[in-house]
Amino acid sequence: MWRSVASNALTLFIVALLALGGVILWGQKQYEVAGPLGQAICFKVERGASMSAVSAGLEAQGAISDARIFRIGTTYSGKSGQLKFGSYLLEPAISMAQVAERLTVGGQSTCGQDVNLRIGVAGAEVILRSYDAATAGLVEVAKFDPSGEVPQVYKDAVDDPDLRWRVTLAEGVTSWNIVEALKAADFLSGEIKEVPAEGVLAPDSYEVSKGDDRAALIAKMQASQSATLAEAWAKRAEGLPYETMEEALIMASIIEKETGVAEERGKVASVFLNRLRDGMRLQTDPTVIYGVTKGQGILGRGLRQSELKRETPWNTYVIQGLPATPICNPGKAAIEAALNPETTDFFYFVADGTGGHAFASTLEEHNKNVAKWRALEAAGAEGDGSGTGDGN
Structure with a gap:
């Protein structure tokens, strides 16, 4: 009799293990297969947000099919504590695994708004762009001379901690033109004591942060040109x-x-x-x-x-x-x-x-x-x- 009970218990245990294994495999498949998102969206991770809140937000916006599976998947993959605040582009049919990668490893802000100070031969301009998830492209919101009148839409955007900033130098710009444009850029700080020698600044696109020091940016441009030469x-x-x-x-x-x-x-x-x-x-x-x-x-x-x-x-x-x-x-x-x-x-x-x-x-x-x-x-x-x- 006891042997029969033990045999039945063992059978039930094996069945339970198989069932659990099946659930795990199903959950893993759900974590890795194409997701339900029908069109691209911009998803924002707030500073200090928890994985629980993020997973709920993703489910609410239709980016993932099950918040619980997403939380479990990020826990087992070691990503649950690696969230980076910012706005992220999530493409149609993106999997939970890809979403987790985007929000933890992919880098801050692949979506949302950006500001680019473009310094060209004929002058400088500040361009504010906003990402349009429906068209998967950046749309120009405002363009203006940094030394002129600043539009209200730009004033409204500059305090967004998720806003990305960039300074772009065109080939053939003179050092004086670069310095004058940087002086007029209201999102930079500090003084440039003298105009660098002609030719020593590398034309390129530079990622910056609001409040960055102008002289430090000039030094970065000089170091880049020196290395190239x-x-x-x-x-x-x-x-x-x-x-x-x-x-x-x-x-x-x-x-x-x-x-x-x-x-x-x-x-x-x-x-x-x-x-x-x-x-x-x-x-x-x-x-x-x-x-x-x-x-x-x-x-x-x-x-x-x-x-x-x-x-x-x-x-x-x-x-x-x-x-x-x-x-x-x-x-x-x-x-x-x-x-x-x-x-x-x-x-x-x-x-x-x-x-x-x-x-x-x-x-x-x-x-x-x-x-x-x-x-x-x-x-x-x-x-x-x-x-x-x-x-x-």
Whole structure:
């Protein structure tokens, strides 16, 4: 009799274990399979929120099918205590496991609003954007000059602790323009005692926090440019006419100002290097312009003949060799082009009416290209006629 009871008890125990195992496997499957979310949403984790509150919120918004399974899954995966506050994009059919990963490991704020101070050659602007979950894209809410009137929608957003901040430098911006824009940025703090040397700030997009120190951000930009230049210098081609990295940076700044077409940078570099090797003057308009403006704003008009003839440390129509300093802050691609140029026999280039340039090896060929450009110019075609396009 006792043997029969023990046998039945053992059978029931085994059945219970199998049932428990089945429940665990079912729960694990539910944790990992595609979820019920029909369209993308932005889900916000409040600072200090518990996993219990978050799981309930996820279930209420239809992001997960069962808050209990989510809590158990995050506990067993060791993520229950790793929540990061912020706003997160949750895509359609995202699994519980993926949600847990997004909210604990994926990084703060992949959704919500962001502010970007964009510093370009022609000026600076602050852009406030908000993520639209329905279209899975960022929508511009406000755009304004940082030194001008601030819209109310921006004032209403700046105290959100989840708001993301960024400063973006375009290639070819001068150090003076960067400093002036940073001074006008109301979300930064501290003073910049002096304008950094031209060329030493890396064009890039920098994540910042509200209240960050301006001087510390400048130092970060300098460190980035220094690292980029050092890396490119270590991999430079043989036989270049540069004695120092500073000279390479000067050339890169000229290349940056002469073309915005990525595939042309190596050719433009070859033109100026060929001229240097042959003892020709560089004769590039952007250097003359820098001698007029000193990098403080844009010229906003064509160069005068008197300015082309006036000797300054940057006027390459008058001086021999490279100008005294860089004329802007060049990007990584321009630096790499200066240190690993294409090998060509080109000595001239002029705008071709498409946004790019026509290159030539002889003055005769170049003059024909100039004539074509002048005809396009006369017909009202748009293009960039800067640089060595005057036939010299």
